[in-house]
Amino acid sequence: MAGVESSGSGGSQTTAGTAAGLISVADYFLSLAPQRVYEAVQCLMGALALTPPPRIEARARLQLGLILYHHTNNLVEAREHLDKAMLVSQAVAHGDDVRFEAASVSARILTEQGSSQQAKTILRSVVESSPQYPYWHCRLMFQLIDVMAKEKDVTGVCAMLTKCAEYTQQVDAPYTRLLSMLYKGAYLLTHRNYAEAARELSACRALLDSYKGRSALELEAFYLVIQVAHLLVAGQVKTSKPHLKKLQQCVKSLSTEPEEPPVGGCPGSPLTAESFHWLSRKQIYIAVYLVSMMHWVQAGYTEKALSFADKAMKLIDELKDEDHIALMLKAHLLENTILCFLMQGSPTKATDNLQQVIETCHKHPQLVYSHRAVLHTLLGLYALSLDNYEKSVAQFTTALQHTNDPDLRTFVILNLAITYMKMRPDKDQELSDLMQSLQVDTPSTACQSLKAAAFYVRGLYSSCQLKLHDAKRHLRESLVMSNTGDLNKLTTCSLILLGQIFLSLGNTKETMDMVSPAMQLASKIPDRMLQLWASRLLGELHHMIGNQQSEDSERENYAKILGELQADQAEAAKSPHSGLVQWTVGDWPVPRGDEKSLSTAEPSTTSTHNNSQLLRDVPSVSGLAAKPSSSSHTLSWPSSDKAKDAGAFEQEPMDVTSSVQGRPTSAQGDASKSNISHQQKKVNEKPFGRVSSSTSNEGLAFGLTNEKPPSSRANERPLSGLTNERPSSGLTNERPLSGLTNEKPLSGLTNEKPPSIRPKERHPSGP
Secondary structure: OHHHHHHHHHHHHHHHHHHHHHHHHHHHHHHOOOOOHHHHHHHHHHHHHOOOOHHHHHHHHHHHHHHHHHHOOOHHHHHHHHHHHHHHHOOOOOOHHHHHHHHHHHHHHHHHOOOHHHHHHHHHHHHHOOOOOHHHHHHHHHHHHHHHHHOOOHHHHHHHHHHHHHHHHHOOOHHHHHHHHHHHHHHHHHOOOHHHHHHHHHHHHHHHHHOOOOOHHHHHHHHHHHHHHHHHHOOOHHHHHHHHHHHHHHHHHHHOOOOOOOOOOOOOOOOOOOOEEOOOHHHHHHHHHHHHHHHHHHHOOHHHHHHHHHHHHHHHHHOOOOOHHHHHHHHHHHHHHHHHHHHHOOHHHHHHHHHHHHHHHHOOHHHHHHOHHHHHHHHHHHHHHOOOHHHHHHHHHHHHHOOOOHHHHHHHHHHHHHHHHHOOOOOHHHHHHHHHHHHHHHHHOOOHHHHHHHHHHHHHHHHHOOOHHHHHHHHHHHHHHHHHOOOHHHHHHHHHHHHHHHHHOOOHHHHHHHHHHHHHHHHHOOOHHHHHHHHHHHHHHHHHHOOHHHHHHHHHHHHHHHHHHHHHHHHHHHOHHHHHHHOOOOOOOOOOOOOOOOOOOOOOOOOOOOOOOOOOOOOOOEOOEOEOOOOOOOOOOOEEOOOOOOHHHOOOOOOOOOEOOOEOOOOOOOOOOOOOOHHHHHHHOOOOOOOOOOOOOOOOEOOOOOOOOOOOOOOOOOOOOOEOEEOOOOOEOOEOOOOOOOOOOOOOOOOOOOOOOOOOOOOOOOO
16 A cells, blocks of 8 residues: 555656656757747646646646747637646645646736726735735736726826835835836826826835935936926927936936846845845936937927937847837837928938838837827928828828827917918818917917917918018017027027018018028028028018119029928828828728829819918928827836746836837917018019918927929929927827836746647737
């Protein structure tokens, strides 16, 4: 009898050893490059077929569930293995790690399938039983916060972040405590709870001043990114400048220090409540470059902005893995780059970047939802730059349907108003309705650049109605706000439009005082659209005062700039990507070389309108306001460097840089009037053509505006306004740097029964 028992015990040990060996072999297959997933699955299925002890069965099922999740579409089967792993591990001593990880991945699958309530139920259950395990308790709380954030449960998110901060204080984890508080401050800012956000960030500032622990400079950089992003979203470019300088100095100091491995990041070291981090060192540099770019876009200096974009893109190319944070940062960089090119009058370069940003967003389902309104806004600005007003209206209207963000909506409405002005008189009623809504809605925005842009558009609208007193009043208000806030593009636009009004009244001295400094600013930005507009007005001015030499010089300059703009416009219209402006409904477009492109040979949709000549040089409001970001702000919660599964904390980046990116606006409109004075009539007979007003909102967030190249011939279509990034606080508010946290993907474990291995092509059930 004893012999039988001994034999049974030996057989059990042999079975356990064989199963454990098969799991080790599966791990080996997964460690190869490329991974041999099929063989790993076979090993795990073989281990489960041996009916191993609960401890080994739980681990095998966990790994099999992870493989199915990461490498196949078999999510139902993956959840079955994970649920069994949770159940079996409850009866195993020291099996909590398996149970917590299985619960984490199972909740993630449920969230992707749109079953957030079930996911929260699972997470709350394990959170309640995990306080004795600091690492897992924090990680699961962050994941629960992520699910709540996707449901826009602001109260729940803030309560959990407070709970997390209190818990990390109890377990002496000061770094993670500060992370939790900074995330809460950023989250409150994105949801416009400025008073509570100020209190939270003030408490963070006090703790940061006394914090001497690990990665102190990284936390300081996080704090400053939030500060700069918030000010840019508020359109306060000038106020953000000293904070930006501090941020750049902080990152410069950070670059001289060796990168510290996260707690628990080395093999054999235990994971603790401090095993989380904000971003990797390179991602921090990219985020800072992005914030710097947004600052210069909103300030109106596109060359400086593009230089930061180039540096950031080089770092992104160096990243080994394109996780959701890298993709989010890349999408924001491309969107701001598009604005810069449109503001400069280079639609050809803009169209290539439009295709790139679409391809980038396609790589992560959350970006598909969060950036759609912004992309339609950019496409509207692009169509406007090609004088395709009908498509521009369609894109702006579609953008309004995909966002509830008040700043982005204001930004789009401003550009839509300019488009309607160019289409007068066909769109007089629509324009009147829009301007009425602008009168009511704009005061509610906290974005200073958007407010300045709104005054500019109102001035343009008044000039179209020949209400010159009102036009000058609105433009002077815009000029004061934009000049005070260092919104150079908007300052230039307001100066030129005022100069055009004074020229139409025969006031040559005031005209020169307005247009001369405007030309200098336009050359410094540089903005060819505004240079064209200013050059034409200077030519008309010199003709009026009889200065033939200066008139000839300005005429040559005008012809040169106009030729460059028209050549670029014709090239852009031939691009296969120009067909993107056709997309307003359905799945995202994947342009092909044979797609129909916009042709410059087609007559402008406004070529028959009575005032098309008057508005030909009016640029869009692009670049005047903060760039639009996704309609919902999401924040990436802290990521852990655990080799097994960092994906659990992955979440849609919350826009701490939402506040950081700019929105496109293209407020273009008519500003001139015909036959206002005898002097104007004489000017209209000259080669420069009629005095036309132009509008471009430069002060809005990042975007500058572009003025279309006026053509001296009826069939020459001026380049319509360029574009701007999202409206809102001024520079960019595209949502706060979303990638606030980084999580590493589960190092694929293995699975049990051999499920079919199909390429993973899952699509989210909804935003």
